[in-house]
Amino acid sequence: MPLANTSTSVPVIVDEDKCIADKGCTVCVDVCPLDVLRISELTGKAYMKFDECWYCMPCEADCPTGAVTVNIPYLLK
Amino acid sequence: MDEITAGLSEIDCDVLVIGGGTAGPMAAYKAKMKNPDAKVVLLEKANVKRSGAISMGMDGLNNAVIPGHSTPEQYTKEITIANDGIVDQAAVLKYAENCFEMIQELDRFGIRFQKDENGDYDVKKVHHMGTYVLPMPNGETVKKALYRQLRRARILISNRYMATRLLTGKSGRIAGAIAVNTRTAEFLVVRAKSVIMSMGAAGRLGLPTSGYLFGTYENAANSGEGYAMAYHAGAKLANLECFQINPLIKDYNGPACAYVAGPFGGYTANANGERFIECDYWSGQMMQEFYKELQSGNGPVFLRLNHLKKETADHIEQILHTVERPSRGRFHEQRGTRYAETMIEMHISEIGFCSGHSASGVFVDEFARTTVPGLYAAGDMASVPHNYMLGAFTNGAIAGEHAIDFIRDVDFDDYDRADVLAEQERVLAPTKREDGIPPNQIEYKVRRLVNDYLQPPKVTKKYELAQQRFAEVRADMEEAMVARDSHELMRAMEVASILDCADMAACASLYRQESRWGLYHWRTDFAERNDEDWKCHVLLGKQEDGTMGCEKRAIQPYVIPISDDEKDAYYKQRITAKA
Structure with missing residues (x-):
């Protein structure tokens, strides 16, 4: 069965002006229990790659620059 | 990241702990404290810093047996009745006898527990019969405090390795485990003399009503590997038909926490704002009444705080919105719901396995031993009922210390190489x-x-x-x-x-x-x-x-007898018409 790409709106937002992933920071990626964040090869900034969020907030709480915001996934809110 | 490389490496250790949430870190720490020469490895699918059910912390202990407030015998009796008689009391009693020492140890780690003006633990009554609930004013620091101890004890931590199968040896003992790296698909074979499983609940079993796969009551990383691995290794599992079903905030799917609100005067109400259950402590019997009310003409069910003074309701809101599930404040903000103003709609969770709240788990005795020699289980996946966070810590400690005794007299058991190849293929x-x-x-x-x-x-x-x-x-x-x-x-x-x-x-x-x-x-x-x-x-x-x-x-003969007029106390939940 061939695969399709279906779009989904993700709950975790990263403020790219504040994010220092391009300087080597990986805190949010490291702490996520579901391992859904990655550093973009294009922008060097963190982003939510997989829409598999428990909205538990370590990424936001542990971010050293306050760049990460966790929203409630659309299906729940 | 995320490419599939699929290499394989092998390591040896004395004690392998799988799962770095609550019970696991404590098991690893206690094993190392008991024998500093032992090589103890802690394997975690996510990152020990922020993994497991208490990823962000915990707002209180639900089952603290503290001298002067309750006794191990009272607690064992209460849990026997709450769990409808299906209890091997030795394990519950052992927990109850050990948990106060664990509270004091956690206190030394820097996790504070609420005390009254006299300096005594400020324990609250939430259960049907006894007094066991102890608030944690700095509950958000639990994981940090635990992690500090692991670093200090020099526990070897392997993050982002997901164990997939246990290895059993030719003599029937546990021989280790196979894990796969979640970012490279590289395999790690860990040969171990003893294995402690602490892999949490099976929380992704039912589907939440929102339809969002990861919007579960339990941390969605807890997908039941411990149960599946124990089964495939030949261990017995107990009372899996005793599902976990919890009351929670509708849609948000987080705990409604009558434990937190109850001592302040909050309660579970029907649509008329009336109390319909005597006791908000979570049990299957209570959930039955909850379900009935939900389906009835008086439904749905609400968490009611809006009859309290505004300061009190705001204080409860502040606790609930900052510690265990802090995104819940954001949920209510978007909905425009304030606890002081409106009743908050509740619902029941999807089904799962979790002994922490019910009794479904890998069968263990009072030393956390499973039916496979050398294999232990603790925390939400082990069969000691109604165990919660303090049970995970206490029984994790019991498992860690007992595993050190076990390895003293045994060497590695040989496993079949074909098992590793077959698992890689699968x-x-x-x-x-x-x-x-x-x-x-x-x-x-x-x-x-x-x-x-x-x-x-x-x-x-x-x-x-x-x-x-x-x-x-x-x-x-x-x-x-x-x-x-x-x-x-x-x-x-x-x-x-x-x-x-x-x-x-x-x-x-x-x-x-x-x-x-x-x-x-x-x-x-x-x-x-x-x-x-x-x-x-x-x-x-x-x-x-x-x-x-x-x-x-058969259930082990009770050590604490339950009389006939007590055994059904948890069935008397419904509030009857007042005279």
Whole structure:
């Protein structure tokens, strides 16, 4: 069965002006229990790659620059 | 990141702990403290800093047995009654005797517990009978404090390794485990003299009403690997038909926390704002009344705080919105709901396995030993009922210390190399396909079927239909599941555990031909409790022919007797009309 790409709106937002992933920071990626964040090869900034969020907030709480915001996934809110 | 490299490395250790949430770190720490020369490895699918049910912290202890407030004997009696008599009391009593020492140790780690003006622990009454709930004013620091101790004790931590199967040795003892890196798909074979499993609940079994796969009551990383791995290793599992079903905030799916609100005067109410249950402590019997009210003309059900003084309601809100599940404040903000102003709609959770709240777990004795020599289990996945966070810490400690005693007299048990090769082949199969069905679709389907057919009330024919449908999905999973990177491969392995758990839930529920534990095992075609035939454990395991089967196991004679007029106390939940 061939695969399709279906779009989904993700709950975790990263403020790219504040994010220092391009300087080597990986805190949010490291702490996520579901391992859904990655550093973009294009922008060097963190982003939510997989829409598999428990909205538990370590990424936001542990971010050293306050760049990460966790929203409630659309299906729940 | 996420490319599939699929290499293999091997390490040896004395004690392998799988799962770095609550019980696991404590088990590793205690093992190392007891024998500093032992090589202790802690394996974690995520990152120990922020993994498990207490990822963000915990707002209180639900089951603290503190001298002057309650006794181990009282607590054992209460849990025996709450769990409808199906309890090996030795394990509950041992927990109750050890947990105060654990509270004091956690206190030394820097985790503070609420004290009154005299400096005594400020324990609150929430249970039906005794007083066991202790607030934690700085509960958000739990993981940090624990991690500091692990670093200090020089525990070897391997993050982002997901264990997929246990290895059993030629002499029948545990021999280690196989794990796969969730970002590279590299394999790690850990040879160990003893293994402690602390892998949490099976929280991704039912589908939340929101339909969002990861919007579960339990941390969604807890997908039931511990249950599946124990089963495949030949360990017995106990009372899996005693499902976990919890009351929670509708849609948000986080705990409604009558534990937190109760001592301040908050309660569970119906649509008329009236109390309908005597006691908000979570039990199957309480959930039965909750379910009835939800379905009735007085439904749905609400958390009621808006009768309290505004300062009190705001204070409760502040606790609930900052510690265990802090995003809940954001949820209510978007909805425009304030606890001081309106009642908050509640609902019941999806089903799961979790001894922490109910009794479904890998069968263990009072030393956290499973039925496989050298294999231990602690925390939400081990069968000690109503154990919660403090139980995970206390029994994790018991497991760690006992494992050190066990390894003193044993060497590594040899496992069959073919087992490792077969496991590599099983794990990597979804990566060998060009196209097929992705794990998220298989997972959605399994969990949708769980809701359709397994959610109580349980009906025999529906359960048989579920088993047929699970078999069809299993064939799809084995023949057509596709994983395009190592992250998706992790999800694929999780789906396999979820499907195993669904099969176990069906098998165990069909076997126990009675109703027990209120809503947790409510069979409409066997509606009565039947003590004569079923006042026993149901143990599930892999039989000699490789199929899943169940057997009865007698309950150990009670050490703390329960009198006839006490044993049904938890069935007297409903508030009757006042004179």
